[in-house]
Amino acid sequence: MEHRLSKQNELWERAQQVLMGGGQGHKRPSAVPGYPIFATHGEGCRFFDADGHAYIDYLLAFGPITLGHNYPRVTEAVTRQAQLGTIFNIGTVLEVELAERLVRTIPSAEMVTYCSTGSEATAAAVRIARGHTGREKVIRCGYHGWLDWCRPGDKGVPAAVSALTLAVPYNHLDALTDLFKANAGEIACVMIEPSATEAPKDGYLEGVKALCEEQGAVLIMDEVKTGVRYALGGAQEYFGVTPHLSTWSKGIANGYHFAAVVGVREIMEPAADVWVAATFHGELTGCAAAMATLDEMEEQDGVRLLWQRGQRLADGLLRIMREASVEATMLGMGPMPLLRFGEGQEELSTRFYSECVRRGVYFSPGHVWFLCLSHTDEVIEETLNVARDAIAAAKA
Ligand SMILES: Cc1ncc(COP(=O)(O)O)c(C=O)c1O
Known part of the structure; x- marks a missing residue:
């Protein structure tokens, strides 16, 4: 340097x-x-x-x-929450209120489960989709974090895990169709960044959803980057295409630890017995930061x-x-x-x-x-x- x-x-x-x-x-x-x-x-x-x-x-x-x-409204909300306590590992009013707000804000959200980071949220969504479908293979499209399921072939990732994750390029509906054909009845879910460096072609997101529904797979939109920025309800609100599940983190809490999987009741309710739990899930400074960020984005x-x-x-x-x-x-x-x-x-x-x-x-x-x-x-x-x-x- x-x-x-x-x-x-x-x-x-x-x-x-x-x-x-x-x-x-x-x-x-x-x-x-x-x-x-x-x-x-x-x-x-x-x-x-x-x-x-x-x-x-x-x-x-x-x-x-x-x-x-160091945005004043968020810093104040986090400081206030820190004085009240940050974590109890029994439920809190704030967790319920924030889940109600996410359900009001995100078009496809009927239920919520909290995580701590984007990688955790995407891993949790994949586990929920596998539990829902009883299938194991996953198709990904975009960057979804650092955990084993989405880093096939990386140093340290077991080959058996890598074999379960397939990838398609963005905006290529034909490639997705081919992959579904080659793995008929085996795909649990398609996880897609709804828009990263490109806008979706006309009909692309609708096509991905239709294919998932035809093939009995879960569509997961990874809104970790697009959530709150494209629209408060994410890219799904902006493009008018709703997934079955979506993953949220990053921008929603203006720099504090927060992540969530949200989705339709039909999938989320029976997933109550899927283990998505960790000490810091729903940690309260992150929840307070998310509330304050949503307030500010709405008001401004x-x-x-x-x-x-x-x-x-x-x-x-x-x-x-x-x-x-x-x-x-x-x-x-x-x-x-x-x-x-x-x-x-x-x-x-x-x-x-x-x-x-x-x-x-x-x-x-x-x-x-x-x-x-x-x-x-x-x-x-x-x-x-x-x-x-x-x-x-x-x-x-
Ligand atoms: C679209 C998307 N999904 C998931 C992740 C993973 O989030 P995290 O780095 O918080 O684990 C990222 C991080 O860059 C991302 O951009």
């Missing part, structure tokens, strides 16, 4: 001595020069690195921050603002690239955009992101970015000004 990040160089040396791999993912030095890897704190749409630089944050921890870092008309500002960022970046004669497109949708440079422009792309981060804008290269309510119109303008300078410097 460069001199600008000298304290982080030292921290990285220490981290490698005591943390497995020094850390995972973005906690390791990036292939793109200039990226910080140690944060000290965050405020609104910015975070600060261990060398004291501030960044406009479009990583947002890969999505959990919907409102902003947050979904509309996220779409509007995401679009403003996307349009602005496209204009800047056009003016700089750089071939680029925007992928992703509204609150989760992503810039893609044209073929053969990998070096320019690396230089662009590097110049942005050195100027205080943290875009995650190659992964969708996330908008939060604290990205005001002024912040988007500031971002675009940085991007204009960054592409000029990258070309020079």
Whole structure:
């Protein structure tokens, strides 16, 4: 790492001595020069690195921050709850009230079970679907976490488990049809990210649902990223296609531990004897954070603002690239955009992101970015000004 990040160089040396791999993912030095890897704190749409630089944050921890870092309403709700107690492992009023609210908010939700993380929620949904159908194979489409069932072939994942998980590419209904044919009567569920870097083609999500119902499989929408951002009721509300089950985490609690599986009564009620229980399920600071986040999003008309500002960022970046004669497109949708440079422009792309981060804008290269309510119109303008300078410097 460069001199600008000298304290982080030292921290990285220490981290490698005591943390497995020094850390995972973005906690390791990036292939793109200039990226910080140690944060000290965050405020609104910015975070600060261990060398004291501030960044406009479009990583947002890969999505959990919907409102902003240390967002007063959430911080107050969590502090209040911490003073009342965080965990009892008998039921609480808040867990019931939040489940009632999720049922009101999410189109396909009639019942809820709590988890702690997105990976747990997706694993729980798969177990519920297997229990419901008596089948074992799973078709996945997207990223669904780190647990064995969705990482077939990874180091440390048993071959017997890997053999039960099949994968299809997004937006290819034919591939899904073929996989169902080749595994007739064996598929318990299809788990799909309803929209990650692409919008669904016309009729795609409807087609996936129809195939699942025809084949007796459970459709699970993984709303871990899209939930609350696309609409308060997730991508299922936005696209008007309801799954049988869906998984929620990340953005719903603005950075606190919270996750849930929600679904139709017909599947969830008989699943009462499926073991989905852990000490921290329904932990109360997470529930309080979720309530406060939903309150704020509702009162601020947050979904509309996220779409509007995401679009403003996307349009602005496209204009800047056009003016700089750089071939680029925007992928992703509204609150989760992503810039893609044209073929053969990998070096320019690396230089662009590097110049942005050195100027205080943290875009995650190659992964969708996330908008939060604290990205005001002024912040988007500031971002675009940085991007204009960054592409000029990258070309020079
Ligand atoms: C769509 C989706 N599902 C599941 C997960 C797993 O969530 P977690 O990292 O909280 O376990 C992620 C995480 O990135 C995700 O993006």
